[in-house]
Amino acid sequence: MRTLSAERALLEAHLPGFDGWLAELGIDGAEDPEGDVIDAFRRAGGGNLFVPRELGGTGLGCRDGVRLQRAVGTRAPALAVATTMHHYKIAWLAAALGAHAGDVLREVAEKRHLVASCGAEGQVGRSLFTPGIRVAAADGGLTVSGSKRPCSLTRSMGLLTLTATAPDDSAPESRLLMLVIPADAPGIRREPFWRNRVLRATQTDAVLLDEVFVPDSMIIPIGDPALSPGRFTSNLLWFQLLITASYLGIATGQVERLYTAQRGTPGDRVAALAPLETVCAALEALAREVDEGRCDDDLLGRSLLVRHTAQRAIAEATDRALELAGGMPFVTGSQGVDALAASRGLAFHPPSEISAREPLDTWLGGGGLTLK
Known part of the structure; x- marks a missing residue:
């Protein structure tokens, strides 16, 4: 269809052959919750699209991102929704935190990680980044406990990012932190959560954290919403x-x-x-x-x-x-x-x-x- 030509050309340019593969797979195959469409996207380098070029990624901008997500959505609805949770966090890390997030973004590009996002994204201000996570000071870092329901990409994520307020004994209460945690870190487990038959292939379930240790090297200061x-x-x-x-x-x-x-x-x-x-x-x-x-x-x-x-x-x-x-x-x-x-x-x-x-x-x- 003519109206999708630019969108699909963009997808083909950055992930050669992937749009054709999705078309051949068909909507039923793409939406199979037991399929590997998300991992195929990861292997193709889809997780690197918004990582800046200087850090090993493609460096897409927002307009190209809008076109690309529309193209993916026509072929694989669950893939489009699930990967949005990765893309927007990567784009935001690059745009808003810059050098502070450089090491994380470089690792995402090198290892082709997909990043799951644990946060209450719909609220501006302090509550924007308080998804029910408890944070405590620890030697060389922090420990976090709590849950995220729902959380997409639970099976395919390489990293879990979450934002929380620093504990009282380590920083001012208003200081917010981005915590980056390997998906296989001790204390992380997953539980079934998604019961709707549609969009099951988003791998959306519950992630539970029990005293998960986050070293200082994986903690990114964000600041105070009122000041930034x-x-x-x-x-x-x-x-x-x-x-x-x-x-x-x-x-x-x-x-x-x-x-x-x-x-x-x-x-x-x-x-x-x-x-x-x-x-x-x-x-x-x-x-x-x-x-x-x-x-x-x-x-x-x-x-x-x-x-x-x-x-x-x-x-x-x-x-x-x-x-x-x-x-x-x-x-x-x-x-x-x-x-x-x-x-x-x-x-x-x-x-x-x-x-x-x-x-x-x-x-x-x-x-x-x-x-x-």
Whole structure:
């Protein structure tokens, strides 16, 4: 389909042969929770796409990231969603922490690690990075205990990153830290958590930590949200843009199948695709501003408006796609219904539209943007 040509060309340029492999695998194969699509992505170097070139990665920017995630989402919904959790954290580490995260990013590139993210990404301020983790001082580092439910990439992660407030006896209470932990560190275990039949291939389960030791060399100081708000705005911006692109890709893949099967009239197919294309254009415009170095509440507010508009565009497009696909596919298989359900997952990533309405209204009226 013409509308995906640039996105798939970008994917082919950076991961040669991978898009073709996904197409041959098919949606059922890509969404098999026992399959190896995530590990195949890792082996192909997909985890290095946002690592800066000088540290051994590809150095993609935000606009290219938006296009790439949309391309992946059309072929492999779970892969797009799961890898967003890696990509946004890598991009944020490179953009916001720079030299402080250089050793970690270099290791990610050299070992082709995938990074699982343990954090409450939907809240700005102190609560943004307090996912129920208990931290205590230890000789030569810290120990951490707690749980993350849900956490994607639980089987394929090479590193687990989490953010927490430093303990009182080691630093001021307001000082936040990024902790980087090998996935096989003593005290880490995984438990089943995901029960929905859709997006099972994201490897989303529970990660539990019991007195896990983190040496000083794997602790990255972040600072105080009140003193460096741009760092936290950057984190949320990257997440919103990449996760929205992934779900737009899932929806676009459903409409593409209408074109492949020539279901409905030309007007039907154009009407199904048009809202998705419109939102994608807005998303790319925001991503270009990120690439140009902009990072502020106004850009974050606009990104949330586009994301929430995307949720409605996705619903409109996928409802139409399911209807146009016809009754027999609905009766004889669950692929269409599963894809529709998967596309709705964007609504459940933080911050939800409901929780953001009042803060966005205040911001649109001339006040500040404070998400809770």
